[in-house]
Amino acid sequence: AQTVTQSQPEMSVQEAETVTLSCTYDTSESDYYLFWYKQPPSRQMILVIRQEAYKQQNATENRFSVNFQKAAKSFSLKISDSQLGDAAMYFCAYEDGYGNKLVFGAGTILRVKS
Amino acid sequence: DAGVTQSPTHLIKTRGQHVTLRCSPISGHKSVSWYQQVLGQGPQFIFQYYEKEERGRGNFPDRFSARQFPNYSSELNVNALLLGDSALYLCASSLLAGQGHYEQYFGPGTRLTVT
Known part of the structure; x- marks a missing residue:
């Protein structure tokens, strides 16, 4: 079974600084997708960024970028120029190539200090 | 366009009771998934x-059941509620399923408290 591990329960970053959230996963599949979701106190789960396993190039979305290391099964999220609105719970998630269930990590609480 | 909607927003039930949670997907979406998110943990797949x-189907007891209607809305039913069923229940919809990746869009969730 696939598993997703987030080893940082909580992280803090100063406004305008850069922070990296870590994620590792385990799978025997070759075709899969990885995601970072943001869940603010409002509870709405919001997709931050997506990475297809077959793509070697790391995904980027404005201030958000990932470091995808397929051999190491590592998928970290870098947030640049952190803003107060980035404060939330961040979840790393895995989906196999057949459109099945999302498997989530335990989450990392990100606090942004002004 | 309206996003995924869920009702009710909050719900308080007593142990042993039954509960029905509802989800309306984004218009045109034909797939609905349900997740349980216990406080402080990541969501767990139910259906x-x-x-x-x-x-x-995820690793949940038979007390959990669901169905999808012709208009693609869905209900999640939980029988014989236990204290451990207290959680945020999330619904996600996607355009299709099983033919590669289709983005899942989440609703705001239903907060269930079992006393």
């Missing part, structure tokens, strides 16, 4: 429905 058929 996926596609074209009114159950396509996947």
Whole structure:
């Protein structure tokens, strides 16, 4: 079974600084997708960024970028120029190539200090 | 366009009771998935429905059941509620399922408290 591990329960970053959230996963599949979701106190789960396993190039979305290391099964999220609105719970998630269930990590609480 | 909607927003039930949670997918979406998120943890997959058929089931007891209607809305039913069923229940919809990746869009969730 696939598993997703987030080893940082909580992280803090100063406004305008850069922070990296870590994620590792385990799978025997070759075709899969990885995601970072943001869940603010409002509870709405919001997709931050997506990475297809077959793509070697790391995904980027404005201030958000990932470091995808397929051999190491590592998928970290870098947030640049952190803003107060980035404060939330961040979840790393895995989906196999057949459109099945999302498997989530335990989450990392990100606090942004002004 | 309206996003995924869920009702009710909050719900308080007593142990042993039954509960029904409802989800309306984004217009045109044919797949609905349900997740349980216990406080402080990541969401856990419960069910996926596609074209009114159950396509996947997570590791949950038979007290949990679901169905999808012809208009693609869905209900999650939980019987004989336990204190451990207290959680945020999330619904996600996607355009299709089982043919590669289709983005899942989440609703705001239903907060269930069992006393």
